[in-house]
Amino acid sequence: MRSMLIHYAKLLGSSLVLLLVVVTILFVLLELAPGDPMRSLLGDAPASEAFRARMTAEFGLNDPVWQRYLTYLGNVLTGNLGESIVNRMPVTDLIVGRLANTLVLAVLAMAISTPVCFVLGAVAARTRRRWLDGLISGGSVALFSIPNFWLGLMLITVFSVMLGWLPATGSNAYGEPGIAWQYLILPVVCMAANDFAFRTRVMRSSTIEALSQDYIDTARSKGLSSDQVLWRHALPNAMLPMVTIIGLGVGSLLAGSVLVERVFGWPGMGLLMVEAINNKDNMVVLGVTIVLTVTILVANILTDITYGLVDPRLRARFSRPAGRAG
Structure with missing residues (x-):
């Protein structure tokens, strides 16, 4: 302890x-x-x-x-982030008004991408070197290579301009408070795409490594089917590295929100930072950076704690007496 x-x-x-x-x-x-x-x-x-x-x-x-x-x-x-030169109001108030919008995008993007990447990564590992593995892996690599801002522009072009199904910018109709679900779809998909592609590749590699362990051979020798071996034995162990990936993904999501919010005109902290940079409103830029940095650091600390709780090897290392370390 x-x-x-x-x-x-x-x-x-x-x-x-x-x-x-x-x-x-x-x-x-x-x-x-x-x-x-x-x-x-x-x-x-x-x-x-x-x-x-x-x-x-x-x-x-x-x-x-x-x-x-x-x-x-x-x-x-003391919690005072200064005053905005342009808006003549405390930076903290500006950030509080935008923070919830950014967190809505990040949380929804993570909630969508995480379970899907678990399933697709495991399926790709299960069908290794077959057409389904090639389709999932190739699609993940292609999606990961696409910049967020370009994908956002393509989504707007197809679903807003050409088809007219979804609004292109904003969070609600002009003058209406709150967030309408129609305005969430495109920016959430754009934020989730790059993160989902990376996690799927990591999950595939982790599952392949888990399937090569000795305990998998033991499970197979007991007469378990391939699906039982995958979902009941390999997948829980393959998910351990994903704890770290998900925690680090908070940083990439928040960093990517700057471009995504700029493309979709989403009233979050990313758009606030872009506006502050253009106006040379240094106090706002510093304030947003501090909040984003603190959020990422807290997420990393929580990830480290969570990993220590779910990985028995780390629990054993911490519980080992100091004289017997090594």
Whole structure:
């Protein structure tokens, strides 16, 4: 138990250090990027020098870079992500208003892709080197090679423009609150496609490896059918590596949401970040990055904990007395 607590303490410490590094690098890059934040606030409207000076002082843009950086870190530790220059409202409020929309896409995409990849990966391994395996494996490779933004554009072209079955952009009819299910289909399919293809390939490889183990031969010697051996013995063991893949998939889904939300005009954090980058609204960019990074780090920590619970080898390693380690 002690070794397990030490392991998770180190994992938490390394995650906090990684978060600090990400925030520092992005802060420096945003400071070096060309553009004038005041232009994003004022636009082309004429403004006196006194007004510009007052706005610059209000947002602390006259302070040295290192001072702004330390001030920002101190604010983040208290939960204050700053204020948007363009929207003149707290960054936290902007993110809270968009976070749910992004999570809806990510959760639905994961819920759809995960069970399907389990079944197709196992079937591909069961029919190894046959036409069905070639169809599933070849389709997965092709789907994995397609960029999300291109697939999104093709989905819009076919199902929105040519067939007129589904809306192309947005989350609901203009002026209507909430999310309509018709608006969910295309972005969810687009987000799930790339993730599903990768997981199917991993599941196939993991199942093939499980089918080659000695306990599979033992199960067959007891007279179990091939389907029983696959679904009752090989598949549960083949799913262990998928725990890590699913946890890491949270990061890829959230990262991919930036392009997907931009293509479909989905009002989530990805679209918020794109708008903030275009407007040089640095506080919003930093705030969205911090939330995404924290979400990914938490998902990785939970994945590590879950894997330790489901894998008996890790439980045995942690429960082994320190003097007998190795």
